[in-house]
Amino acid sequence: MKLRKSEHNLASSFNRAEQMSILSRREKHLGNGQKYFYEKPLHIVKGEDVWLIDDRGKRFLDVYNNVAHVGHANPRVTEAITKQSNALNTNTRYLHENVVRLAERLAATTEDLNVAYFCCSGSEANDLAVQLAKAHTKHQGCIVLSNAYHGNTTEIFQLSPEDCPKEHRKGWVKTIPGPKGFLEDQSAYIQGLKEEVEDLIDSGHGVACFIADSIFSSDGIYEIPKDFLKSIYQEIRSQGGVVIADEVQSGFGRLGQQMWGYQDDAVVPDILTMGKPMGNGHPVSALLTHREMVESLDQAYNGNSYFNTFGGNPVSAAAALSVLDILEEDNLIEEARQVGNYLKKQLKKTLEDNESVVEIRGKGLFLGIELDAPSKTAKAMEDMMNRGVLVGKTGPINSVIKLRPPMTFKREHADLLVDKIGQCLGAIS
Amino acid sequence: MKLRKSEHNLASSFNRAEQMSILSRREKHLGNGQKYFYEKPLHIVKGEDVWLIDDRGKRFLDVYNNVAHVGHANPRVTEAITKQSNALNTNTRYLHENVVRLAERLAATTEDLNVAYFCCSGSEANDLAVQLAKAHTKHQGCIVLSNAYHGNTTEIFQLSPEDCPKEHRKGWVKTIPGPKGFLEDQSAYIQGLKEEVEDLIDSGHGVACFIADSIFSSDGIYEIPKDFLKSIYQEIRSQGGVVIADEVQSGFGRLGQQMWGYQDDAVVPDILTMGKPMGNGHPVSALLTHREMVESLDQAYNGNSYFNTFGGNPVSAAAALSVLDILEEDNLIEEARQVGNYLKKQLKKTLEDNESVVEIRGKGLFLGIELDAPSKTAKAMEDMMNRGVLVGKTGPINSVIKLRPPMTFKREHADLLVDKIGQCLGAIS
Numbered sequence: 131m132k133l134r135k136s137e138h139n140l141a142s143s144f145n146r147a148e149q150m151s152i153l154s155r156r157e158k159h160l161g162n163g164q165k166y167f168y169e170k171p172l173h174i175v176k177g178e179d180v181w182l183i184d185d186r187g188k189r190f191l192d193v194y195n196n197v198a199h200v201g202h203a204n205p206r207v208t209e210a211i212t213k214q215s216n217a218l219n220t221n222t223r224y225l226h227e228n229v230v231r232l233a234e235r236l237a238a239t240t241e242d243l244n245v246a247y248f249c250c251s252g253s254e255a256n257d258l259a260v261q262l263a264k265a266h267t268k269h270q271g272c273i274v275l276s277n278a279y280h281g282n283t284t285e286i287f288q289l290s291p292e293d294c295p296k297e298h299r300k301g302w303v304k305t306i307p308g309p310k311g312f313l314e315d316q317s318a319y320i321q322g323l324k325e326e327v328e329d330l331i332d333s334g335h336g337v338a339c340f341i342a343d344s345i346f347s348s349d350g351i352y353e354i355p356k357d358f359l360k361s362i363y364q365e366i367r368s369q370g371g372v373v374i375a376d377e378v379q380s381g382f383g384r385l386g387q388q389m390w391g392y393q394d395d396a397v398v399p400d401i402l403t404m405g406k407p408m409g410n411g412h413p414v415s416a417l418l419t420h421r422e423m424v425e426s427l428d429q430a431y432n433g434n435s436y437f438n439t440f441g442g443n444p445v446s447a448a449a450a451l452s453v454l455d456i457l458e459e460d461n462l463i464e465e466a467r468q469v470g471n472y473l474k475k476q477l478k479k480t481l482e483d484n485e486s487v488v489e490i491r492g493k494g495l496f497l498g499i500e501l502d503a504p505s506k507t508a509k510a511m512e513d514m515m516n517r518g519v520l521v522g523k524t525g526p527i528n529s530v531i532k533l534r535p536p537m538t539f540k541r542e543h544a545d546l547l548v549d550k551i552g553q554c555l556g557a558i559s
Numbered sequence: 560m561k562l563r564k565s566e567h568n569l570a571s572s573f574n575r576a577e578q579m580s581i582l583s584r585r586e587k588h589l590g591n592g593q594k595y596f597y598e599k600p601l602h603i604v605k606g607e608d609v610w611l612i613d614d615r616g617k618r619f620l621d622v623y624n625n626v627a628h629v630g631h632a633n634p635r636v637t638e639a640i641t642k643q644s645n646a647l648n649t650n651t652r653y654l655h656e657n658v659v660r661l662a663e664r665l666a667a668t669t670e671d672l673n674v675a676y677f678c679c680s681g682s683e684a685n686d687l688a689v690q691l692a693k694a695h696t697k698h699q700g701c702i703v704l705s706n707a708y709h710g711n712t713t714e715i716f717q718l719s720p721e722d723c724p725k726e727h728r729k730g731w732v733k734t735i736p737g738p739k740g741f742l743e744d745q746s747a748y749i750q751g752l753k754e755e756v757e758d759l760i761d762s763g764h765g766v767a768c769f770i771a772d773s774i775f776s777s778d779g780i781y782e783i784p785k786d787f788l789k790s791i792y793q794e795i796r797s798q799g800g801v802v803i804a805d806e807v808q809s810g811f812g813r814l815g816q817q818m819w820g821y822q823d824d825a826v827v828p829d830i831l832t833m834g835k836p837m838g839n840g841h842p843v844s845a846l847l848t849h850r851e852m853v854e855s856l857d858q859a860y861n862g863n864s865y866f867n868t869f870g871g872n873p874v875s876a877a878a879a880l881s882v883l884d885i886l887e888e889d890n891l892i893e894e895a896r897q898v899g900n901y902l903k904k905q906l907k908k909t910l911e912d913n914e915s916v917v918e919i920r921g922k923g924l925f926l927g928i929e930l931d932a933p934s935k936t937a938k939a940m941e942d943m944m945n946r947g948v949l950v951g952k953t954g955p956i957n958s959v960i961k962l963r964p965p966m967t968f969k970r971e972h973a974d975l976l977v978d979k980i981g982q983c984l985g986a987i988s
Contacts, residue, residue, distance in 0.1 A: 152654050152655075152656060152659055153654060155659045155663065156654065156658075156659045156662075158673070158674075159659060159662035159663055159666055159673060159674060159675055160651070160658070160659070160662055160674065160675060160676075160871075161674055161675065161676040161853050161856075161864065161865060162853055162854075162857050162864050165652065165864075165866070166652055166653070166654075167652045167653070171652075171653065171654050172653045172654065173653065173654040173655070174647060174649060174653040174654070174655065175646070175647060175655075176646055176647050177646070177647040177648070177649060182647075182649070182653075195649065195650075197649070197650070197868060197869075198648070198649070202647065202648070202649070203644065203645055203646060203647060203648070205645070207644070208641060208644040208645050211640060211641070211644055212637060212640070212641040212644075215632065215636070215637040215640060215641075215840075216632055216634070216637050217604070217605055217606070217632060218603060218604060218605050218606040218611075218631065218632060219606070219627070219631070219632070219839075219840035219841075220603060220606065220611070220624065220626070220627070220631070220840070221624075221626070222589070223594065223595055223596045223600075224595070224596070224600065224601050224602065224603040224611075225581050225582060225585065225595075225600050225601065225602040225603070226581075226602070226603065226604075227581060229585075229589070230581055230584045230585045230588060230589070233585075233588035233589055234584065234588055237588055244587070244588060245587075245588060245589065245590055246588055246589060246590065247589075247590040249680075250679035250680045250683070250842040250869070251678075251679045251680075251683065251867065251868065251869055251870075252868070253683070253867075254679070254680065254682070254683065254712070257712045257713055258711075260713065261713055261716075282687075282865055282866065282867060283683070283686045283712040283713065283714065284686055284689065284690055284712065284713065284714035285712065285713035285714055287690075292863075293860065293863035294860070294863075295859075295860060295861045295863075298859070298860075405868075406868055410648075411644075411648035411649070411869070411872060411874065412648075412842075412869075412874070413679040413841075413842040413843070413869035413872075413875065414842070424590050424591055425591075427590075428591050430724075430727070431722065431723070431724060431727075432724045434721075434722035434723075434724075435590065435591050435594075436590060436711055437594070437711065438680065438682075438711060439626060439680065439681070439834075439835055440626075440679070440680055440840070440841075440842035441680075442589075443840060443842075445840065445841070446842065
């Protein structure tokens with residue numbers, strides 16, 4: 131056995147030669163799926179609130195990374211992790227205050243979803259959600275939006291048509307269009323849903339569940355149209371199915387209104403899943419549901435119900451509790467509403483005469499700028515990086531600039547972003 | 560939205576009334592799968608090396624928890640996590656030294672598995688391993704041992720016959736007996752394997768993979784019989800399948816010989832998965848394989864290859880690097896061999912006249928004591944807890960006492976364990 135002395139405590143300064151070396155070593159030793167954001171990948175060595183700093187000391191305003199929900203390297207989150215790591219990290223087969231407290235606090239943010247499971251990733255939470263749905267309904271069929279992404283386990287990859295090639299899709303998965311279709315013609319949309327539901331029933335799969343994000347990011351960042359979720363939930367439930375709100379992206383107040391995105395359409399799902407921002411980067415995710423769903427899973431699995439070794443451990447729970455504390459203490463949901471409104475207004479004002487801009491959408495700190503060509507969006511993402519601002523791209527043809535900064539994003543950051551994006555799109559158009 | 564002030568920074572002393580309160584609150588808010596180890600669940604508030612301490616200050620020698628591989632609350636692991644959390648936690652779409660260094664160091668512990676993917680749990684790593692196997696072979700059939708447990712995603716639950724009820728098992732899953740069957744009659748065993756393989760081929764599934772632990776824990780803690788893996792690997796590969804070594808339990812030197820358990824049978828798998836002890840409790844897992852497997856997944860998924868938001872983040876990588884450092888600096892694999900040998904010898908000596916003891920098996924710091932009745936094993940586990948020692952139980956009928964302490968377990972701890980287990984089994988027999 132060869133174990134080599136670690137060099138992970140590296141100084142924070144790297145030169146170009148070292149970066150090339152990291153790049154080539156990485157190309158040799160990492161799976162290809164871990165693609166880079168930029169043509170010349172960024173080598174980030176430090177994070178501070180809404181800033182990321184590269185190996186040459188260049189600072190980038192981060193308008194993309196939602197995982198660092200309460201800001202990069204938030205010292206309060208680190209302190210919570212350190213304190214609990216120094217005391218104890220074990221699993222939920224022992225009693226511990228942290229996981230109980232976390233379950234209670236999360237339950238209190240919902241209408242009536244009062245039982246929690248804890249996992250490590252959004253994919254795991256969604257996979258468990260579908261297990262619960264199938265066990266409870268005794269059906270197999272699932273309905274998702276046609277450009278959705280819900281995760282990367284074998285099962286959930288099936289429910290991620292954004293990435294899963296159509297020829298791999300199993301017969302128990304049916305897709306319906308994104309909210310744009312509903313906006314265009316509600317009755318035709320619901321009729322289309324009914325047809326997919328009938329297909330599932332006719333093929334013997336039945337309807338186990340519908341799962342959707344509560345902001346339609348991969349569809350191009352659309353808000354929930356009024357009555358959209360309500361209409362779908364009604365149809366799914368009328369056929370004995372359950373409904374899952376995937377709040378991995380829209381949750382924890384990102385939309386600037388309430389804790390969870392689905393609450394904007396005045397509906398209540400049967401299962402709510404959460405992930406990415408939950409521990410500010412620490413791998414923790416969760417699912418909230420009703421006790422009757424839990425009992426169904428127990429029965430289906432003969433009592434061998436879901437256990438996750440790392441899920442709900444005291445350190446992960448401490449990280450998540452500290453994020454909830456900071457959200458509350460710093461009033462970040464209201465801040466997201468105000469800064470998001472201001473940012474959207476300023477973007478509209480600055481870009482109103484720009485001919486490449488099709489539409490500016492979204493709410494809170496989750497906004498999208500649709501351009502008239504995907505090539506322009508790709509170019510803008512690179513150009514913005516060169517101007518010191520990190521943005522993303524999304525949508526069915528990747529034509530939408532994705533703005534989704536940490537929740538600690540302030541007006542001054544919005545002003546900087548608007549200034550740079552005005553210059554950038556002015557030069558591209 | 561209601562967010563309540565966290566009380567996770569609790570003092571370490573709790574009284575009985577508070578414990579009952581935690582218990583009832585937990586029963587209300589947590590999924591049932593998170594069962595307790597004991598009839599009256601332990602409320603652990605502190606960990607120190609091989610010790611766990613409950614809310615009343617009672618100290619338990621931990622002979623069960625392998626996740627705390629280098630000891631509970633190891634300060635060097637906490638320091639690595641704290642230092643990196645203070646600097647940066649982001650994802651693998653940016654370059655970072657830690658993940659590259661970790662991939663290199665893990666690759667160097669194997670014969671030729673030089674490409675890594677990083678995930679958060681053993682289940683995720685195994686799920687990805689099966690995705691790779693199916694994409695590479697273009698087959699669907701999987702073969703597992705009849706009492707195996709490999710995880711809890713929808714797909715991997717199918718490959719966990721220990722928990723998955725037989726009536727839920729899909730046609731693409733076939734089981735073969737554990738190593739005991741091979742020990743009894745090698746040629747009959749291989750003939751049985753060939754029949755399952757033929758079934759998979761006849762039913763159109765083909766053979767995608769065989770997956771097994773490298774110590775047969777849920778089969779009752781059996782070491783790898785000589786040529787066991789070698790014979791199975793040969794048969795699977797002759798039918799175009801690949802082989803996966805699940806090192807989630809047996810890895811990181813636990814068996815006291817080499818880094819990975821499969822190395823004891825002088826074989827090389829196509830995919831190696833690892834989890835639990837990798838970050839000493841921090842949620843991190845990984846998979847090692849060949850580049851050609853990665854390319855197959857890319858092709859199958861049209862380039863939308865596997866990405867995991869938290870997988871390989873700089874903090875998780877720092878935690879894993881620190882575990883590798885400590886294993887090396889403290890010579891823990893050799894220590895596990897010596898202490899494990901000593902413990903096994905002392906157990907045999909102390910228990911040789913005990914009529915309830917059927918056999919003492921295993922190696923390194925993964926040992927099992929098979930008793931002649933599951934009721935005695937359950938009683939011993941409770942009784943040992945009352946004597947201040949935590950052990951587990953496993954095997955097809957749960958008749959085997961499972962001993963699997965942190966790797967920092969010393970002779971003095973072995974002596975204490977042997978003394979207590981002698982008293983315990985003496986009283987039970």
